Amino acid sequence: MVTAIGNVSGVSRQRAIYERYFLPAFRPAAAPHIPEMSADARARVRHAVQAHGALLRVAAEIAGREAAAR
Numbered sequence: 084m085v086t087a088i089g090n091v092s093g094v095s096r097q098r099a100i101y102e103r104y105f106l107p108a109f110r111p112a113a114a115p116h117i118p119e120m121s122a123d124a125r126a127r128v129r130h131a132v133q134a135h136g137a138l139l140r141v142a143a144e145i146a147g148r149e150a151a152a153r
Contacts, residue, residue, distance in 0.1 A: 105132070 105128055 101132070
C-alpha cells in the first residue's frame with residue numbers, strides 16, 4: 084500500500100490516493116486506522132471509480148483515433 088502521496092503526479096497520484104484512502108474502506112482489516120465506510124458511501128465511491136475509468140477509456144479511444152488520423 085502507498086503510504087505517502089508526496090511528489091507524484093497525474094495518474095500515479097490518483098492511484099496513490101485511491102490505494103491510501105479508498106481501498107482500505109473496502110478492506111477494513113488491512114487498515115484499522117481508517118473507519119469502515121457505510122454501504123451508501125461504498126456505493127458512491129464504487130460509482131465514482133467506475134465513472135472515472137469510463138472517462139479514461141473514452142479519452143484513450145479518442146487519443147487513439149486522433150493518432151491514427153495523423
